[in-house]
Amino acid sequence: MDQFTLNLLFVGASFALYIGIAVWARAGSTSEFYAAGRGVHPVTNGMATAADWMSAASFISMAGLIAFTGYDNSSFLMGWTGGYVLLALLLAPYLRKFGKYTVSEFIGDRFYSQSARMVAVICLIVASTTYVIGQMTGVGVAFGRFLEVPNTTGLLIGACVVFAYAVFGGMKGVTYTQVAQYCVLISAYTIPAVFISLQLTGTPIPPLGLFSTDVASGEPLLVKLNQVITDLGFASYTGHHADTLNMVLFTLSLMIGTAGLPHVIMRFFTVPRVADARWSAGWTLVFIALLYLTAPAVGAMARLNITDMMWPNGTQGEAVAVETINNDPQYNWMLTWQKTGLLDWEDKNNDGKIQYYNDANADMDARAAEGGWVGNELTNFNRDILVLANPEIANLPGWVIGLVAAGGLAAALSTAAGLLLAISSAVSHDLIKGALNPGISEKGELLWARISMAVAIAVATYLGLNPPGFAAQTVALAFGLAAASIFPALMMGIFTKVNNKGAVAGMLAGLLTTLVYIFLHKGWFFIPDTNSFTDADPLFFTIKSTSFGAIGAAINFAVAYFVSKATDPVPAEIQDLVESVRIPKGAGTAAEAH
Numbered sequence: 001m002d003q004f005t006l007n008l009l010f011v012g013a014s015f016a017l018y019i020g021i022a023v024w025a026r027a028g029s030t031s032e033f034y035a036a037g038r039g040v041h042p043v044t045n046g047m048a049t050a051a052d053w054m055s056a057a058s059f060i061s062m063a064g065l066i067a068f069t070g071y072d073n074s075s076f077l078m079g080w081t082g083g084y085v086l087l088a089l090l091l092a093p094y095l096r097k098f099g100k101y102t103v104s105e106f107i108g109d110r111f112y113s114q115s116a117r118m119v120a121v122i123c124l125i126v127a128s129t130t131y132v133i134g135q136m137t138g139v140g141v142a143f144g145r146f147l148e149v150p151n152t153t154g155l156l157i158g159a160c161v162v163f164a165y166a167v168f169g170g171m172k173g174v175t176y177t178q179v180a181q182y183c184v185l186i187s188a189y190t191i192p193a194v195f196i197s198l199q200l201t202g203t204p205i206p207p208l209g210l211f212s213t214d215v216a217s218g219e220p221l222l223v224k225l226n227q228v229i230t231d232l233g234f235a236s237y238t239g240h241h242a243d244t245l246n247m248v249l250f251t252l253s254l255m256i257g258t259a260g261l262p263h264v265i266m267r268f269f270t271v272p273r274v275a276d277a278r279w280s281a282g283w284t285l286v287f288i289a290l291l292y293l294t295a296p297a298v299g300a301m302a303r304l305n306i307t308d309m310m311w312p313n314g315t316q317g318e319a320v321a322v323e324t325i326n327n328d329p330q331y332n333w334m335l336t337w338q339k340t341g342l343l344d345w346e347d348k349n350n351d352g353k354i355q356y357y358n359d360a361n362a363d364m365d366a367r368a369a370e371g372g373w374v375g376n377e378l379t380n381f382n383r384d385i386l387v388l389a390n391p392e393i394a395n396l397p398g399w400v401i402g403l404v405a406a407g408g409l410a411a412a413l414s415t416a417a418g419l420l421l422a423i424s425s426a427v428s429h430d431l432i433k434g435a436l437n438p439g440i441s442e443k444g445e446l447l448w449a450r451i452s453m454a455v456a457i458a459v460a461t462y463l464g465l466n467p468p469g470f471a472a473q474t475v476a477l478a479f480g481l482a483a484a485s486i487f488p489a490l491m492m493g494i495f496t497k498v499n500n501k502g503a504v505a506g507m508l509a510g511l512l513t514t515l516v517y518i519f520l521h522k523g524w525f526f527i528p529d530t531n532s533f534t535d536a537d538p539l540f541f542t543i544k545s546t547s548f549g550a551i552g553a554a555i556n557f558a559v560a561y562f563v564s565k566a567t568d569p570v571p572a573e574i575q576d577l578v579e580s581v582r583i584p585k586g587a588g589t590a591a592e593a594h
Helices: 003-024 030-038 042-053 056-069 071-098 103-110 114-146 151-201 221-231 244-258 262-269 274-292 295-310 322-327 329-338 362-371 383-393 398-436 442-464 471-495 500-522 549-566 572-582 587-593
Strands: none
Touching: 003 151, 003 398, 042 151, 042 262, 042 274, 042 398, 056 071, 056 114, 056 151, 056 274, 056 295, 056 383, 056 398, 056 471, 071 103, 071 244, 071 262, 071 274, 071 295, 071 471, 071 572, 103 114, 103 262, 103 398, 103 471, 103 572, 114 151, 114 262, 114 383, 114 398, 114 442, 114 471, 114 500, 151 274, 151 295, 151 383, 151 398, 151 442, 221 295, 244 471, 244 549, 262 274, 262 398, 262 471, 295 383, 322 329, 329 383, 383 398, 398 442, 471 500, 471 549, 471 572, 500 549
16 A cells, blocks of 8 residues: 555544544533533543644754754753643633633633733734644645645645544534544554654664664764754754753743643633643643654654765765665655745756755855765755654654654644634633623623634635744744733732733733744734844844743733733722632631631
């Protein structure tokens, strides 16, 4: 059976499963659409939350960014994982205890203001839409390769699939679909990693293989990797070369952005009790760890494999011949990925070979002149293709490649569905029912939820055709927006006595400053060539657009605090409400006994 047919079988079977589950668990009420009837078991919810959380950025893009940068991009791992711990400890149990359906509803009630609720809706839609762009980018990459169609066609197909199961299933359908998607994506991520770790190090556990000995050379794997890439003029894999201030702010932005992501927070509204919200958070961390502990090994081993393929005679020998790429079955993956437009090469000096090296490094000029090289000839290697191409690069069996196809799509589609639910609930429940038409029927509210979800899919698909960066970079922008707007409002709502005017002013200040900073660097509304600065030459010190969320959060906190101090105090009944959410039943009596 040829590879294309295998891919179709794996992807088709997984889609049939997802859509079948969505039809079986179709939401019939607003409670089922928004919160799955609050009847999801903590382990089930933990698995669904992990799938919701581990998006195309985690599955498809993160290992690629780590592979081509090394230690400096470990901030993706540290920020996202640390942020989830923040969410589990500081927000999830309290929000579940509050007992509302959406983040915006909590903010509206806590800050006793319809304006606060509407501003929260705007913040949520802006952050979630930006996030969906990253997911649709990943969907396009995966569909483009495994259906062997152009990237744009793959994106449009993916949009139709998301529409089919997210619009009809609601939170109930999406929850059980995401459990299936988690099983698919974690199998697809870890099985190839086990194979490759065995090939390179003889160790079946990839995180241990990363620190084991490379079988071919007898050297530690990371020592070997550092050697081969520095020979080609690239920065050492394990060294710290990036700007430290930007790296710290980027990690912080990802952490607090994670804790403010509405589509993940919504998952904690689906369990029966507050204690279940805590258990859900713990189980989610277990399920996330399986992928996040494997990702650094996947990145390092893939980078070594790619370099070895481009320099089959060693980095001091001859580069791979064009004839070998065109005729050797081991290089078929390059020809297949070239069709997607995400991988390309050019024999610039017409010597029949493809030299892959860092032509921006002046230290390579002498070697390039001696060899007659005129520049790096691997002209395009999109970071988002690395995980999907990994089993092909390592020459693994066809069924593994098919499984990875299904896994990549599961990761992108599961998060896209969660985000679309967050957007639709914000529009139908918070905007329409909460403000514009409070008397709307349950049937009418469900209809508006589905219409808003369809519009969100259309917008995200359009913007996904020209994303502002790789999938993980686009997602990082969304985290920055959530960090600057939603996270501070939730924290102040639970742990402080900030009033409604302070909350509204803080959210607007954080969102607008961060959004403007991003648009100045990425283009206004992400339209190409409308930017005034680049991340290589940022506006403010060395802070890139992906890192500015931490600054935006600080602005949010500061503005909220000073505006609140200058205006009316929080009403007594709201202070009592906050105390009841934060302090468990019976704790007050125990405290008084001391």
